[in-house]
Amino acid sequence: MRPELLTGRCGLLWHVLAKTAPSGTLCGIRLPRDHIPAADPEAAERYCAPCMAAFRAAVQQPAEA
Numbered sequence: 681m682r683p684e685l686l687t688g689r690c691g692l693l694w695h696v697l698a699k700t701a702p703s704g705t706l707c708g709i710r711l712p713r714d715h716i717p718a719a720d721p722e723a724a725e726r727y728c729a730p731c732m733a734a735f736r737a738a739v740q741q742p743a744e745a
């Protein structure tokens with residue numbers, strides 16, 4: 681997972697990284713590969729809903745033989 685700094689440094693939005701693209705996420709956003717932004721320690725942190733939905737769908741798929 682990698683965070684994206686929300687506008688105005690009000691918090692972080694966490695994305696799930698895609699296995700096939702090192703700097704890409706499951707929702708399609710491309711994030712800097714080596715930079716993890718700092719946010720105010722009291723600011724809210726959230727998870728990206730589209731990333732989490734894609735992750736949930738992948739986990740719930742039956743395993744291929």
